[in-house]
Amino acid sequence: MVAKKIILSNQKGGVGKTTTAVNLGAYLAQMGSRVLLIDLDSQGNLSSAVSADMKLPSSYDVIIGRCTPEEAYQKTPVENLHVIAGGIDLAGLSVELVNELAREFFLKNALAPIEQNWDYIIVDCPPSLGLVTINAMCWTEYVIIPMQCEYFAMEGLNLLMRTIANVKKQLNPHLEILGIVFTMFAVRTRLANDVVDDVTAYFPDKVFETKIPRNVRLSEAPSHGLPINLYDRTSAGALGYESLAEEVAARV
Numbered sequence: 001m002v003a004k005k006i007i008l009s010n011q012k013g014g015v016g017k018t019t020t021a022v023n024l025g026a027y028l029a030q031m032g033s034r035v036l037l038i039d040l041d042s043q044g045n046l047s048s049a050v051s052a053d054m055k056l057p058s059s060y061d062v063i064i065g066r067c068t069p070e071e072a073y074q075k076t077p078v079e080n081l082h083v084i085a086g087g088i089d090l091a092g093l094s095v096e097l098v099n100e101l102a103r104e105f106f107l108k109n110a111l112a113p114i115e116q117n118w119d120y121i122i123v124d125c126p127p128s129l130g131l132v133t134i135n136a137m138c139w140t141e142y143v144i145i146p147m148q149c150e151y152f153a154m155e156g157l158n159l160l161m162r163t164i165a166n167v168k169k170q171l172n173p174h175l176e177i178l179g180i181v182f183t184m185f186a187v188r189t190r191l192a193n194d195v196v197d198d199v200t201a202y203f204p205d206k207v208f209e210t211k212i213p214r215n216v217r218l219s220e221a222p223s224h225g226l227p228i229n230l231y232d233r234t235s236a237g238a239l240g241y242e243s244l245a246e247e248v249a250a251r252v
């Protein structure tokens with residue numbers, strides 16, 4: 001078995017990439033899969049959301065070859081769910097890689113030795129389309145795009161779609177969009193439903209059936225270092241991510 005590879009990407013900040021990576025990973029692990037989360041963001045939000053020890057080696061150390069992925073992964077509070085932490089070193093990585101040969105493939109080469117050991121490897125990207133995100137796109141098979149239902153959502157989406165198409169054409173022919181997931185969804189608002197209709201019209205097969213509701217429990221859970229399945233498994237947010245995990249497992 002080779003791991004299913006998924007990245008969470010959207011260059012827009014605060015759309016729910018990290019929340020989706022953590023909780024999708026947690027439910028896939030709860031369903032019995034061995035899941036590795038990788039934090040590629042210098043903010044380290046994913047790492048703290050699963051109580052990672054930031055003193056241990058990070059994804060930066062793995063990417064630059066200072067240590068192996070086996071030396072960097074650590075346990076989380078969820079059984080079957082492990083993490084390679086992110087951290088501040090990642091902030092300078094794009095600049096460090098820029099003059100390297102095959103600079104887009106550092107993540108892919110670094111992770112190659114461990115792909116047999118996991119059912120899923122899920123990577124949380126930073127809010128940019130810089131070299132770190134391009135490394136993630138060159139490694140993965142699937143992109144999940146979290147989106148908030150805002151008026152300008154479509155504009156950012158077009159740039160992201162073009163970037164994915166370019167990477168697919170020039171660097172990684174296996175790259176596919178697994179789906180677009182709406183986060184912080186407000187069911188009864190006109191705007192939310194209009195945005196979903198617009199995006200669905202442009203990308204008919206790509207929008208996940210599951211919409212993640214706006215739910216305060218999802219925003220509280222990271223401060224306790226727990227994914228939502230351990231923090232409040234009966235909350236609307238938990239039910240949303242459980243349903244998304246089932247949809248993802250069926251699609252990959």
Ligand SMILES: Nc1ncnc2c1ncn2[C@@H]1O[C@H](COP(=O)(O)OP(=O)(O)OP(=O)(O)O)[C@@H](O)[C@H]1O
Pocket residue numbers: 012013014015016017018019020041045125126127183184185212213214215216218219220222237
């Ligand atoms: N469904 C939700 N309901 C309520 N709050 C949410 C929900 N999803 C995410 N949040 C909160 O919104 C904020 C942004 O979410 P998150 O960190 O997941 O986005 P992001 O895309 O990873 O951000 P960044 O681009 O900074 O990495 C966080 O404070 C998070 O707790």
Ligand SMILES: [Mg+2]
Pocket residue numbers: 017018019041045046124125
């Ligand atoms: Mg994030």
